[in-house]
Amino acid sequence: MNGTTDNVFDVVIMGAGPVGQTVAGRVRAAELKVAVVEQELVGGDCAYWGCIPSKAILWPVVALADTCRVDGARDAVSGPLNAVRVFGRRDRYVANWDDDGRAHRVKEIGAELFRGHARLDGARRVTVATPDDQVVVLEARRAVVVCTGSRAAIPDIPGIGAAHAWTNREATESSAVPERLAVIGGGPQGVEMATAWHGLGASVTLLEPEGRLLHRMELFAGELVAEALGRAGVEVRTGVSVGELQRRQPSGVRRGRTGGDQPGQRTTTVGLGCDGARPVW
Structure with missing residues (x-):
């Protein structure tokens, strides 16, 4: 890595998932300067690998099951779900895993978005390793908020x-x-x-x-x-x-x-x- 850029904000938020975005909105509402750091997609797991895609896949399954339980309606069901179209529906709901729209909304509220892997590097100090191998140093006058979410726990099963x-x-x-x-x-x-x-x-x-x-x-x-x-x-x-x-x-x-x-x-x-x-x- 090479290059160092110093930036000073009132609040630095690590993670642009639902919590991070909510905090950014509250901080901006108080007219404070805020930076948001995200290493993956703005919106987090909920938007791309959790609540939204799972419900997009589930709803056609539930709708078909409900229809088959209704007298008269079940007679209109002539075949199984079209999986390709179900996946297409899911892809639309997650914007084909493109976060441009969500990133734009973060910037729209006046927050500055940084892409890369953030880590705490001292009191109210965050360093960000960017995708282009730069290091960005962010200083927070008031607070650093950690909203990094979680990852799946893989049990220790042989094989x-x-x-x-x-x-x-x-x-x-x-x-x-x-x-x-x-x-x-x-x-x-x-x-x-x-x-x-x-x-x-x-x-x-x-x-x-x-x-x-x-x-x-x-x-x-x-x-x-x-x-x-x-x-x-x-x-x-x-x-x-x-x-x-x-x-x-x-x-x-x-x-x-x-x-x-x-x-x-x-x-x-x-x-x-x-x-x-x-x-x-």
């Missing part, structure tokens, strides 16, 4: 690295429907992705280490979701642990050793049957 497990990012941005799919974890994101990908045509197995789905929520919520998923055709297995993931054949199918709801252990196909696809995490 998971070679199996190339999906995180929420691959699960929401993939445009290929796998033949078979395992979702490990029955929390909100797990049941959401199990619902979406099953609705798009994948054969889905949902594996949850706890004794029930959505274990941090009310008991009835997990019971209702498990019942609905089972009725739809998702194989739901609770109280199981994944002991190993391994690539079985070049087609991309992975197998995992599971146990917990059956005496002893057994090997279950938990991967995908199409080239280039990977298990959802």
Whole structure:
């Protein structure tokens, strides 16, 4: 890296996701000078790999299921979802992963946007390594606000690295429907992705280490979701642990050793049957 540029602001915000943008708006409303630093896309995970793309994929699945439950309306349903169009809908909602519009809105409120990897480098001091190998030094008169979000936690399961497990990012941005799919974890994101990908045509197995789905929520919520998923055709297995993931054949199918709801252990196909696809995490 080379080159150093000094900039002084009242507030420096690390991260341009929903929280960072909200803070920037409040700071500008107080007529203070603000800098926002983002190393990926302005808008963060929610806009591109979370809430928005997941709901864009889910809504056609839910709409079709609701239609099929209504007398008279179900007679108009003549086939499965058009996955290509569902993915096209998602791509429109995430602006094809182009953040120009969101970046423009950050600048519109009077904030200065810096692209690159930010790190704290002293009291109210942030250094930014930019994509063009420069170092930008930002000084904050009042505060540095850390709004860097989070990243998916990959469990320490033998073989998971070679199996190339999906995180929420691959699960929401993939445009290929796998033949078979395992979702490990029955929390909100797990049941959401199990619902979406099953609705798009994948054969889905949902594996949850706890004794029930959505274990941090009310008991009835997990019971209702498990019942609905089972009725739809998702194989739901609770109280199981994944002991190993391994690539079985070049087609991309992975197998995992599971146990917990059956005496002893057994090997279950938990991967995908199409080239280039990977298990959802």
